[in-house]
Amino acid sequence: MERQALIQALEAAFARLADARDAGHDVHHARRVRDNAMRIADREGGDRVVLLAAAYLHDLVSPPKDSPDRARASALSAEAAGPVLRELGLDEERVAGAQHAIHAHSFSAGVETKTIEARILQDADRLEALGAIGVARTFYTAGLMNSAMFDADDPFAASRPLDDRRYALDHFAAKLLKLPATMKTEAGRALAEERLGVMRAFLDAIAAELGVAAGW
Template identity: 40%
Template sequence: MRLDKFIADGNSLRLIERTREYARHFFEREGTHGFSHVERVFNLCMHIGKEEGADLEVLALAALLHDVARPLESAGRVEDHALEGARIARQYLRSLGYGEDKIEAVAHAIEAHRFSRGPEPKTLEAKILSDADKLDAIGAIGVARVFMYSGEHGRDIEASLRHFEEKILRLKDLMYTETARRIAEERHAFTVQFIERIRREIEGEI
């Protein structure tokens, strides 16, 4: 995406691109929570943030850094990737001399991005990051990610469909912003259609 359509300031653009490369090195392989997920969440954040009037620099940094500790959690080296990711973000941004108020805004958004546990997002930027992270689990991308995860963990189709019903289909009602709610409605409808279709095919309907 053309980032300069969202952020005009050259210093901000350079900071964001530097942070993109910093974040990328935490991901040794792709998968359901690889760097491609980070890029999609980033893109959603920019579009939603522009619509909602967010601080796009803070939002961009939080989006790029929100899952840097996910590989550590997957490896069992940390318990909560959101809290560890916020710690890493603070350390990184302080090393660049970034403003302390903005560092805390970025860190809070990272700490609060998980819908399944606290803390509750308190700022607009934190709410948008949480929304974008959830949106990446709905729609065509969400369907692809569920089955990628199933392939990675040996889960069959029926178990995958239960995951849709227990988690994915509930995400539509957990959005904070109006823009995310609009996007979620469309993605949710696609997901429902997919589930209905695959169930008909499982039954052998023609």
């Protein structure tokens, strides 16, 4: 199938099957992950059909962040993607490759990335948690979870444990600032470091506005 036709078919499948009420995991997120994956693949290689399929369907099943099923989301998405990809005419090798990439991309799943496509998808998705979009998604998700923006008395957790379920700002130190070190490809790591600079500039700015020292 020609690339644009495949993209249209994958977007139609996403619209039909995905629960896109969470704007952090809607088709626009899938498109950005697609573009990140293609950017990385320009330097790292990989099967672009597998990457397109995995990018669009990696959040096909997306339970809320506080759901007990959250850790199984990537496994459930990989399972749901199989019939979709076979219906689109992908051969079994590519179906399996896309399913592995989908299953392994998740931070919480703890699945080894055994292929270049899996490593690229994981990096492409983690880039969404960094930079200006990462800042926006952090506070958007905090709103969905009824979390506070920050602890007004100790915004950078100088004298308390981090609690990123209670405070959105804590999520930067608890997870986001550590992401560049977890990237599996050189291209992904370079993009992550660029976006980390944007995120650190935001943290410096919010610290200045609050009149405190940025602790991270």
